[in-house]
Amino acid sequence: MSNPPRPQYPKAGPPPARPAPPPYPEQEAAPPPPPEYPAPTDPKEPPSYPTAPAAERPPPQDAYGPSDAPPEARRHPHEMAFAPRRIHLKDQQRGADATAFGTLLLHLPAFLCSLAVVAGVSYLLLPEVGWVPAVLWIASGALAFHRPTEGFFARHVLGFRYPTLHERDRLAPAWQEVTARAGVDGRAYELWIEESEELNAYATAGHIVGVTRFSLDHLPSGQLAAVLAHELGHHTGGHAWSSLLGYWYALPGRLAWAALCVVTRLVILVTSRISPAVTSLLCLVAFPLLLFLTLSVWYLVLPLLIAPYLLAAVGRRAELRADRHAAALGFAPMLSEVLSTMHTSERAVEAAALQAGEQGHHPGFVAGLLSTHPAYHTRLHHLEPYLRLQG
Known part of the structure; x- marks a missing residue:
């Protein structure tokens, strides 16, 4: 049998030409690489970022407002806008300087006298366990760092109160700026308000910072930060x-x-009513006895007599150290203005008293030695080096 004929297929022609791909846009120039930031020398310090040349910077804005604006519309030069910032906490955020150790040392004679009083009363009342109250009294000093006890002390002894929400909104930015510059955790401290019409602030106990309502309402934010x-x-x-x-x-x-x-006063008063001779006899007996006790324990009596003057001197030194701390954080001009305002107010009160016919209050030499705060001109004099640096 013959094979059937094979079907004839048409020959394949050349493949159709593919359409040309659409033209791609030219590649844009690559963006410049981001600037390389230099590594900080100290891992605790933030890196320093490059700034634009002076010619490319926008002109600075007048912090006082437009020059043609009315005085009430111009900002106070110490009104500051505190922006959030990175906080680099120090390893040691608090300690005790020479004035703190000096204060404790100068209180040592009074502490020994108090210990004798507590121990004597305890052994009179509790002969068998008289040492227990004395030990508890010594240990009670730790309550100065106990938060609930601090709150009780601030509220019921000092008369402070918690700040309202509006007052906290005013205090918080300034306090955060201060603690950020100092490298201190601001949450470790408590801010309180004193209802007072005086310009003042306080640091007490272990973690309490108090501010008067007058200071909070009338000080510009920069001066408030300086006080804090x-x-x-x-x-x-x-x-x-x-x-x-x-x-x-x-x-x-x-x-x-x-x-x-x-x-002693009651005994003298009673005996003077009975007989002046008896009073004189008691004085003749008591004076030699007091003199003998003073001479026999002079090493304890003498420090007690001069301790108030030395403690006042240490207190004045502590105020100057606190001023230096605020100035080193960049608040020297603000703190100087606050001190000048306080000095002016004090002189205005004295002038008003003189006009009213009252005798002006001029502390004498002894009162000056017992003052725990230096004179305003002394504090301003110690701020002058920082003012020159920041000026």
Whole structure:
């Protein structure tokens, strides 16, 4: 059988030409690489970022407002806008400087007298376990750093109150700026308000910073920050807790001395009503006895007599150190203005008293030695080097 014929297929022609791809746009120039930031020399310090040349920077804005604006529309030169910033905390955020140790050392004689009073009363009342109250009294000094006790002390002893929401909104930015510059965790401290019409602030106990309502309402934000920086200096230097501990441990001795003075006055008053001769006899007996006790324990009596003057001198040194702390953080011009305002207000009060026919208050030499704050001109003089640097 013959094979059937194969079907004839048409021959394949050349493949159709593919359409040309659409033209691609020319590649744009690559964006410039981001600037390389230099690595900081100290890992705790933030890197320094490059800034634009002076010719390319926008002209600075007048911090006081337009020159043709009315005075009430111009901003105060110490009104600052505090922006959030990175905080680099120090390893050691608080300590005790020489003034703190000096305060504790000068309170040592009063502490020994108080210990004798507490131990004596304890053994009289509890002969078998008289040492227990004395030990508990010594350990009670730790309550100066106990937060609930600090709050009780601030509210019921100092008369402070918690800030309202509006007051907290005013305080928080300034406090955050101060603690950020100092490298301190601001959350470790508590801010309180004192209802007072005086320009003042306080640092007390272990973590309390108090501000008067007048300061909060009338100070520009920069001056408010300067005041807070001053009080933070008292805390970081150990001035606040050392003063409170010294006062607490000297309290029993002071109470015993006050009670002795009251009893002596009552005895003199009663005996003078009975017979002046008996009063004279008691004085003749008591004076040699007091003189003998003074000479026999002069090493304890003499420090007690000169301690107030030395403590006042240390307190003045602590104020200058706190001023230096605020100035080193960049608040020297603001703090100088606050001190000048306080000095002007004090002189205005004296002038008003003189016009009213009252005798002006001019502290004498002894009162000046017992003052815990330096004179305003002294504090302003110590701020001058920082003013020259920041000017």
